[in-house]
Amino acid sequence: MNSLQIQNFFEILRAANPSPQTELEYASVFELLTAVLLSAQATDVGVNKATRRLFPIANTPQKILALGLAGLSEQIRTIGLYHSKARHLLATCQILIDQHQGQVPRSRAALEALPGVGRKTANVVLNVAFGEPTMAVDTHLFRVSNRTGLAPGKTPLAVEMGLLKRIPPEFMVDAHHWLILHGRYVCKARQPLCSVCNVANDCDHGRRLQSAID
Template structure:
């Protein structure tokens, strides 16, 4: 796929959704960080349902620490892997209080040092909260990048690096959100909705469904 085609793809995605953002509910960088930690192998809808109640009673590192692991579990027990996530969230809150003055750090190294925060989680926070052109490649973005030909790669990291290199600069900040939403609602895993796709004629997928 050439640069001209990639540019046209992102122009169309931007025209369809000029201000894309995460579907996780949050009102602070800290709330976003916790929501992203909880979202691993879980749906945004499920996470939002849990955090809606949690954040009413505890939406700072100190407040969640005060709940303790068992108290936190009561709020997030509907989310997959909630036992491990509760442990990690408490540890992360403790690290934020003790090492960062309760403020979410803005560098990849500091974010990835927090318990339960991997590269993808750090990328979401860097992009969404701090406006950095990071690319959080999840299953949707990995699929869309490979299927369309925008940035094919065999591993998540390979796709991430190719996207950062190949997506035209003017689209880099929002590309992550456009691709994830496109994968979630249009270019779905089992049967892509090619008839509803704004980039149908630009996509290089060879097994397109009927328009």
């Protein structure tokens, strides 16, 4: 994709969804961090199902710690890898209390120092909670970036760096959401819905398909 196509691509996505939001349900920065930590190898729908049980009884580091490993594991047992995630969340809560006055830190280094929090999770929190122009490259962003030609790369970090370089500044804060939603509902892994895609004309894959038809 060239710069004009990238501009058109995001203008179309913005027009269709001017204020994109994460599909994870949360009411505080700590709840967001918890939900994202639990979302590894799990769907947002599955995470929301678990946090609807968890958050009404424990939505602060202190309350999560009070549940203990058995209690927390019981609350999130429907999520894949729930036992290891429970251990990571408990350790994270202890660090938040000991080192950050119970608050979620705003720096990347501090976030990535939390158990179970990698670069992708840190990017989500920085973007969604604090409005930082970051790119959390999950499977959707990785696929969309490569398939469309927006920011091809062999690794998530390469794609992230490409996105940060190629996306115009005016779209940066919301681009993460637009790309995730586009990958989740339109540019699907097995059968992308190119026939109904409103950005197909600016996408390398879409243009190749149209050339083959012509």
